[in-house]
Amino acid sequence: MQQDNGDKFEDQRNTARQPSGLLVSLALFASDDDERVAEPVSAIVRDVSRHGAGLLLKQAISDQHHLFYEPLDHKCRLVLEFEIEQDLLAIPVQPVWFRLDEDEHSGYFRMGIEFRLPTDNGQVKRLEKQAKASLGQGQGWLAGLLEKLV
Numbered sequence: 001m002q003q004d005n006g007d008k009f010e011d012q013r014n015t016a017r018q019p020s021g022l023l024v025s026l027a028l029f030a031s032d033d034d035e036r037v038a039e040p041v042s043a044i045v046r047d048v049s050r051h052g053a054g055l056l057l058k059q060a061i062s063d064q065h066h067l068f069y070e071p072l073d074h075k076c077r078l079v080l081e082f083e084i085e086q087d088l089l090a091i092p093v094q095p096v097w098f099r100l101d102e103d104e105h106s107g108y109f110r111m112g113i114e115f116r117l118p119t120d121n122g123q124v125k126r127l128e129k130q131a132k133a134s135l136g137q138g139q140g141w142l143a144g145l146l147e148k149l150v
Helices: 122-136 141-149
Strands: 002-005 008-011 018-030 041-048 052-057 076-084 087-100 109-115
Touching (some): 018 052, 018 122, 076 122, 087 122
Antiparallel strands (some): 018 041, 018 076, 041 052, 052 109, 076 087
16 A cells, blocks of 8 residues: 655555556446446556555446446455466456546556465465566567557
């Protein structure tokens, strides 16, 4: 978690995050069942740890549902979805912070999420491994991923 100290943010994380470029989806589900309430939104995992991740999103609203505020109000559950070797994995997450990207004219948002599963959970470990491996995609990997978000 980060604390605002004027223009600078002080890093309050309990574990270091590793850079990433993994393309994932964020999906909202009704709190009381497994019904999807909005179309998934693509996101890029910018950094990851066993406790959470930093995401880059082109949009924060899907089908009139806000990906940050509605899970905090307990109206919906937020789930991070990603595919590994044709397996669709889903990790329940909780938004922690949300803001415009550093370049406010880029049109992208940044969101910090916390995993709602134990740090030793197999899905969290697979996400972390896949996210770290996503950086080996050659030059221009971030530009290519940003294109996929559009």
